[in-house]
Amino acid sequence: QVQLVESGGGLVQAGGSLRLSCVASSNIFDIDVMAWYRQPPGKQRDMVASVTSTSVKNYADSVRNRFAISRDNAKNTVYLQMNGLQPEDTAVYYCYAFSSLWPRASWGQGTQVTVSS
Numbered sequence: 001q002v003q004l005v006e007s008g009g010g011l012v013q014a015g016g017s018l019r020l021s022c023v024a025s026s027n028i029f030d031i032d033v034m035a036w037y038r039q040p041p042g043k044q045r046d047m048v049a050s051v052t053s054t055s056v057k058n059y060a061d062s063v064r065n066r067f068a069i070s071r072d073n074a075k076n077t078v079y080l081q082m083n084g085l086q087p088e089d090t091a092v093y094y095c096y097a098f099s100s101l102w103p104r105a106s107w108g109q110g111t112q113v114t115v116s117s
Contacts, residue, residue, distance in 0.1 A: 001106045002026050004095040009111030012085055016115070020080040022095030022108055027076060029053070033098045034071060034078045038091035038113075045094065049080060063089075085115045 003025035012018055020036065028034060035050035049069035050058045057069055068081040078095065095108035 001099075001102050001104070002028070002031070002097055004097060004106055004108035006093065006095045006108040006111040009093060009113045011114045011116065014086055014115055014117050016085050017081070017083045018085065018113060020082070020093055020095075020111060020113075022078045022080075024076040024078075024097065027073070028071070028078070028097070029073045031097050031099050033096075035096040035098075036069060036078075036080045037094045037096055038089075039094070039110075040088075040091040043091075047096075048093070050096075051078065082113070085113075087115045087117045089113060090115050 004022050006022050008020040033050055033052050036048045037045050038048050039045040048060050048063055049067055051069045051071045066084045070079045092110040092112050094110045098105040
């Protein structure tokens with residue numbers, strides 16, 4: 001497994017942008033899937049975007065064409081570029097990593113994103 005540390009959250013006005021970063025404690029080159037999840041207050045945690053080790057990307061319908069996930073293996077970092085933020089994007093955003101070699105997935109501690117109207 002790997003330790004994950006998120007950063008980049010904050011308060012932004014509707015229509016604004018933020019870039020989240022997730023730095024892993026070790027090489028991410030062979031991690032099968034890295035992803036961003038989010039959990040709004042009082043709601044369940046859902047996947048926002050994911051990227052595989054072969055750079056296949058997937059997005060939740062609610063963020064497609066607004067958010068972009070990228071993976072920099074050389075920096076052991078995954079990014080989430082968020083544009084056109086809306087109040088409904090307000091949530092704690094979590095970084096996720098999974099490898100078939102691990103007994104369980106790894107999660108970061110989360111970073112708060114708040115979008116004001």
